[in-house]
Amino acid sequence: MSVTYVDAIRDAQEKLLRDDPRVFLYGQDISKFGGAFKATKGLAEAFPGRVLDSPISEDAMIGMAVGAAIEGMRPIVEMQFADFSSIAFNQIVNQAATHFYRTGVPVPLTVRLPSGGTPGSGPFHSQSMEALYAHYPGLVVVTPATVSDAYHMLIESVELDDPVVYCEHKFLYRWLKAPRINGDNLPIGRARITRPGKHATVVTYSAMVHEAVRAAERLKEEGSWEIEVVDLRSVKPLDIDTVLASVARTGRLLALGEAFPWGGVTAEVVARVCADGFHLLDAPPKRLNSRDTPVPYHPKLWAAHRPTPESICIALRELLNF
Structure with missing residues (x-):
């Protein structure tokens, strides 16, 4: 019997609730209903009083969780969609992120953000917010791309004393x-x-890891090109040493992400490689992101909006033929 990505997230939360009495879950419709994506299904029955429905106020949700974390609890807050976390932006970046630096008291809070696009989700349910939160000191930002990472990284996130955007x-x-x-x-x-x-x-993260691997397989069949794919796994902290070691082996870099292009993770990767590893490059580095427009509803427009194996192959051919 296989394990899905969402199963891994649910199983990690079950283990955390079972092993640590300080852990509780908080979010909209997460108790009896099991959450918008059923990532908490059955947990309210198994752990009475520790899987709590919140009001429809992301600001209040994070505010309560910050207070609970200050008092020694380890809350996991589920946002229904990553996009809605902007309503709690002040609580996350001005309260949770800075509290330890202001007071010496940690805020071990984990905020789960269902991120990225799916066909038909449109501009309010498809955004990738990781670069926005990575901008702020004090926050850890993780982007698991595999079933096992979804499980282990959620457990590690809750065990950290820092606030984590998952x-x-x-x-x-x-x-x-x-x-x-x-x-x-x-x-x-x-x-x-x-x-x-x-x-x-190719340096990437989250769902784009799988699109990059598909593109790499096509180029291998097409011209025996061997493309290395680096999964960042977390964007804050950023493992630039592994990235530079890969570029040292290949001499060429494509930074790939699903988020909007302006000022994002891919821009940071290119900037860091140019600053610290310019001498390793045999060609100008390239970036590939979704288009700089709101995410469209129509599945065909959405497919044209985000990077695909086809567009990744095009970018890599230009890089390889430089």
């Missing part, structure tokens, strides 16, 4: 499956070489 990709919830959750749990802050290669490096 970006789980909605497209992966039931599409991504694994035979089991394995023990290959690298720590937060360490990237993984998902696919080794020697001709070009």
Whole structure:
């Protein structure tokens, strides 16, 4: 029996509730209903009084959780969609992120953000917010791309004393499956070489890891190109050492992300490689993101809006032929 990405998130929360009495879950319709994506299904019955429905106020949700974390609890807050976390922006970046630096008291809060696009979701239910939160000191921002990482990184996030923004990709919830959750749990802050290669490096994260691997397989069949794919796993902290080591092997860099292009994770990756590893490059680095427009509703427009294996191949061919 396989384990899906959303199963792994639910199982991690079950383990955390079972092992640590300080953990509780908070969010809209997460108790009896099991949450918008059923990531908490059955947990309210198994852990009475510790899976709590919140008011429809993201600001109040995070405010309560920050207070609980200050008092020694370890709350996990589920946002129905990452987009709605902007309503709690003040609480996350001005309260949770800075509290330890102001007072010496940690805020061990984990905010689960169902992130990224799915066909038909449109501009209010498809955004990728990771770069926005990574901008602020004091926050850890993780972006698991595999079933096992979804499990292990959520557990590690809750165990950290820092506030964590846990970006789980909605497209992966039931599409991504694994035979089991394995023990290959690298720590937060360490990237993984998902696919080794020697001709070009793709640095990416979350659902785009799988699109990059598909593109790499096509280019191997097309021209025996060996494309290395680096899964960042977390964007704050950013494992630039693994990125630079990969670029040293390949000499070429494509930074790939589903988020909007302006000032995002891909821009940071390119800037850091140019600053610290310019001498390693045999071609100008490239970026590929979704288009700089609100996310469209229509599935065909959405497919044209975000990077796909086809558009990744085009970008890589330009890089390889430079």
